[in-house]
Amino acid sequence: MSKNIDTAIKRIQNAKEKNLRYLDLSGLHLSQIPIDISDMIYLFDINLSFNNFSEFPKDLLKLTNIQILNISYNYLTEIDLEYGAYYSYKEINISNNILNYIPSIIDFLDEDTEIIYHNNPFLEGLPPEISWEKNLSYVKFYIDSIKERGNVKKLFEAKLLIVGKGDVGKTTLMKLLKNPEYEVEIGQETTTHGININTIEKDIYFPARDPFYNKNEDFDNIYVRDFEYDYENQEEERIFENNVIYEPLSNHYENFDDEFKVELRISDEPSRIDDNFFIRKELKINVWDFGGQEIMYSTHQFFLTKRSLYLFIWEPRADNEEESFDYWLNIIQRVSNDSPVIIVMNKSDIRVKNIDETSYRDKFKNIIDFYKVSCITKEGIHNLIKKIQKNISELPHIGDGLPSSWDDIRSKLKNLKKDYITYDCFKEICKVEDNSLVNFLSGYLNDIGDIIHLRRDFRLNNIVIINPHWLTKAIYQLIHTLEVQKNDGLFNADDLLIYLDGKKYPRGKHHEILLFMENFDICFKVIGSKNSYVIPALLSPNIEGNNFLNEFKTPESLKFQINYDFMPSGIIERIICKLNNYIESNNFWKYGVVFKTEYSKALIHSNRIEKRIYLYVTGQIRANLFNIILHELNQIHKDLKLKKEDLREMLACNCNLCYSSLSPYTFDKKTLYKFLDLGKSYIDCQVSAERVEIKEILSGYKSKQTKRLLIRDFIDAFSQLQTRHITLQKMNEDERNTYLNTLLKPYLIKRGFISQEQSRRGKSETGKGIGELDILIEEIEGTPITIFEGFNLNSLATSIIKKHLKKAILNYDPNGLKEKYIGIYCEAKNFNNLADKYFKYIKEFDMPGITIIDSEDLSKVYVKAPEIKVFRTSYNRNKEKLVLYHILVNLEL
Structure with a gap:
């Protein structure tokens, strides 16, 4: 034991001497911290797992800057923090202790703090839907509900x-x-x-x-x-x-x-x-x-x-x-x-x-x-x-306890004899004011199949489906509609008036039904169209004129395949939905699709007989697009609960023979990493017998830049905006910008960005006063990323166009942001004609202090239908190359 204490003291002293941010005292069988560490305010991460602590170390009460604490696998019965102190925890692991009740620690932490709490006595006897929940406050709400009501309703x-x-x-x-x-x-x-x-x-x-x-x-x-x-x-x-x-x-x-x-x-x-x-x-x-x-x-x-x-x-x-x-x-x-x-x-x-x-x-x-x-x-x-x-x-959940108040909610919902209600109505039935607690209830009822409520999707969180059959019937009715099947899954949103029972499915709910289908990866909206949708499950299994596929099977292409022991249906269909804004033209079918960026193209297709998926990437920046596709594939595998042994990722050999081969030998990715773990840097190709460097094989599939470009987020938001074109007719310019910002925010949040609407920054048009930006996008820390300027346009009013171009390029961009965006809400009777005139104008316009390099039409890269146009202007300002994207959307009825 003294040896472990000596080891702990050495680690602490080393951390103090070097002002380290991480301290590892795990696995030393400590019952207390051997020397004072309360002055180590620079610590961000401390690991005290696998020890013998029965009390929460008092020294930690003073370390309010710690962001990650692992005190799992100990003997704690309570965790008390200092009243009135503000703690910086982002993650705290208290799992595998002997906590008989939920520790008071949750009262001192931010809602965003992740608490890992599994395998503690207070979880015994709880339904899996509750104990599996990541949010400990959810568990506390359940337990408190049982105590407050005095009895429990057992579920049969x-x-x-x-x-x-x-x-x-x-x-x-x-x-x-x-x-x-x-x-x-x-x-x-x-x-x-x-x-x-x-x-x-x-x-x-x-x-x-x-x-x-x-x-x-x-x-x-x-x-x-x-x-x-x-x-x-x-x-x-x-x-x-x-x-x-x-x-x-x-x-x-x-x-x-x-x-x-x-x-x-x-x-x-x-x-x-x-x-x-x-x-x-x-x-x-x-x-x-x-x-x-x-x-x-x-x-x-x-x-x-x-x-x-x-x-x-x-x-x-x-x-x-x-x-x-x-x-x-x-x-x-x-x-x-x-x-x-x-x-x-x-x-x-x-x-x-x-x-x-x-x-x-x-x-x-x-x-x-x-x-x-x-x-x-x-x-x-x-x-x-x-x-x-x-x-x-004998199913494990039969007889599970449910707070009587929760069971009352279930009964009230069923007695409504309705198919759906609003979130406010659901909240009123729950008789709970706190929205987070209402979301806990909706999450539980969603988990057990009583309702369908996608509370994390801002587009759908206001509708609570209390009769799931209502939604599933609508979805399958569309899939089984003969006209949709004959049209290879393509349909128009207005067609729902014909395909669905108008009394059961009023027009006002059609958009939400389509959003549910998009959320489930059952269909996608064609980018650049007002209301065209595709159900990939109904696509033709073959593609006509497939000569273009030969361009991918070249020696220079990046080659990758996945071999499945078990291959679920619909993997390609789902990736078509998830990455539909990358699809090249009409090059997609039931078992394959071509994706395109400005710098690369990819072909992914499946062979159900072989139980394989093949991926080929060509172009200048291949690894970037490859990693975007692989990320979505991994997410699909995760959703389908596929195990590690269900599939093998195969990487192409890059020896002299295989590099020039259309069908190179492939290595199991796990095998390559196993060789590296064992300290082996080379492996032999089984075809050429040539020794190849493992890191060289792996490097071809790695990208320094795997982030999705902001332009695609803007286009997705505009595509969603377009589905509301009837509502938008009644809005003015500012209201449209506000609505666009609402649609854009969820995409930005995923990246860690925030958007400020109508931000009072920059200079006015005269340069003397303070003007208003329509949308400013920043990092969480406040660093500007880009700006957006949106305006209405019914005809080629060059004075209006020039005014907004000047705002975006000069007035509101004193620091020279790398990329900026202009959105044009078009209501001309001939959208294509207006778009052509606009493009011709921006190719020829000039501005003092700015050198225009070129304007390009990127519509074919980013959209699939003619109702949205995407142009890009490249220009020099203070000897630095910058870009301005123009997104034109047709809002004419």
């Missing part, structure tokens, strides 16, 4: 999700699960297009113990289990069999003494209730029947949930069931976090086929059982129903 509700290929009888089976007496009419059963949602309510007997038993609700609901006649071969699962009977405890009450009766009334888990005591509860099963058409696969992934029971249905009519098994069992295992699944072979009255059940069980540990059923003869249906009831009753 679960999801049953039925998946599988089309025409295997999923919908018919769902009807039989709800009503076993249902008579199937051959040839008359309907096909599910999208998702059908039904509810089954069933009385189930649960063991009279925690978490199911509640003394306040269940004292008069206790039953004693008994068996009729035959006691042999009884198993616990026989609870649902016909030969098991349950009698009310009141029938046997005279057999129990008064002490036991009192214990039943006052305890949630009476010590003398044995395995034959049960409570009867109504179990609500929400059944989701998923359409099995292949075009639905990529969208289904957004609605497959955790803490559910899955039925995977197949039929033995063909020899390709392995493909269906592989897809559905893999996607369930990953997206649903290993939720249990029952595999059901339907139509056993027609044909029976045996499969290798042992191998499937070995590969997918979440498989419960295999069943053979017939919806026509009802063979096996009764046993399947019993199995479903038993396994749903």
Whole structure:
């Protein structure tokens, strides 16, 4: 121990001598800090993890500049900070201690402080949706809600999700699960297009113990289990069999003494209730029947949930069931976090086929059982129903406690008989004033599937979908509309008036439905159009005139591929949505897309047979575009819960032979890094046998600049602005700038920028007074990044144009910002004609003190339709090259 103390003292003294910002005292089994460190006010980061602290070190109370504190894996029972002091913590890790209640530390920290708190006793017994939440205040709100209300409502509700290929009888089976007496009419059963949602309510007997038993609700609901006649071969699962009977405890009450009766009334888990005591509860099963058409696969992934029971249905009519098994069992295992699944072979009255059940069980540990059923003869249906009831009753969340006030909110929402409400209405129902607490409630109800509320999306946070089926039905109605399918997924927003029921889906909600689809990566708006959208799942699987693809498969291109052990559907479709503002012209199809920047182009396409994705990048700055694409691919993999072993990233060899080859040998990226970790700098190409330097291979895929350009954020904001062109007709110039700033802010926040609207900076047009900038964009610290000037233009009014150009180039830019932006809200009857005249004007105009280098039309690089134009003027000012972007948007009705 003395050795550890000596080590700690040496580290502290070294940090003091060098004024280090980081101090590592982890893993030294310290119960206290051996010497005073309260004067080390320059410390920003301190690691005290894996020690024996039972009390929070007092020295830390004085170190108010610490931003990162790791005190995990200790024996703390409380964490007290000094009252009235301001602390700078950005991250504090208190996980794996023995905190029996939420520490008071959260009262001293900013809302943005990240607190890592897992594996502490105060989390025991909390529902996963609560304990998994990153915000500790959420957990505190839940616990306080339970205490304040005095009792807890236990949830007896679960999801049953039925998946599988089309025409295997999923919908018919769902009807039989709800009503076993249902008579199937051959040839008359309907096909599910999208998702059908039904509810089954069933009385189930649960063991009279925690978490199911509640003394306040269940004292008069206790039953004693008994068996009729035959006691042999009884198993616990026989609870649902016909030969098991349950009698009310009141029938046997005279057999129990008064002490036991009192214990039943006052305890949630009476010590003398044995395995034959049960409570009867109504179990609500929400059944989701998923359409099995292949075009639905990529969208289904957004609605497959955790803490559910899955039925995977197949039929033995063909020899390709392995493909269906592989897809559905893999996607369930990953997206649903290993939720249990029952595999059901339907139509056993027609044909029976045996499969290798042992191998499937070995590969997918979440498989419960295999069943053979017939919806026509009802063979096996009764046993399947019993199995479903038993396994749903055993799901970990059944009996979870929910604050009564939260359950009241659920009931009120369901009793509204509405499909959606406003956020203010939801807040009123919650009876909570603090918006952050209201968001906690909406987050929980969103997690368990009661509502859909995207509270972090400013465009949608004012609508709360309280009937999720309302939204899913609209989405799948669009996907299954024949006209949209024939048009390869392209449709107009105004077409929703035709495709959707006007009473159920009023015109005022069409824009929000489309925003939800964009948020789920189901569709995207065509940049440069007023209201054209594309659903990539409906794109043609082939591309016409694909000769242009040859330009990517050259020796000079950057080559990359991903090999999948399991490849979910829709990866390319989703990356098309995520990076739609990079698409080159119409070069995209169901399995591939071409992206373009000013300096490079990329082709990405998938081969579903090989389970591979190929990526080629050409141009001057290849690695930048490569990293933009790879970042989005990694995010998609993360959303799909893919594991490390599910895929391999392969990098092309750069030896003399491979460099000039169209199909070079590729190295597994993990292998390359493993070699480096072992101190090996070289690796042999398996084709040429030439030794190549590993860092040289990796360097080709690295970029110093991977940030998305601001011009794309402005264009995205203008594209969104364009969808509101009817509303904008009533706005003046300042109001339009304000609206644009609102749409722009979320993009800037992701980058760590802020925007100031109508900032009183710069000089007026005369140069004598103070003028107003329309929008100033700054870093958090206040460093200016760029400025924006927006104005209306109905015709080529050169005096107006020149005035605003002068503002942007001279008056409001004393420091010479590298890039600036002008936005022109056009309402001319002929937008293209006005845009052409404007471009001709800026190519010829001059300004004292400024040397115009050139003006370029970049519209084909940044937009896909003619309703937005993008020009760039390059000029010299004080011998420094600067640029001004011009974005023209058509707002004419």
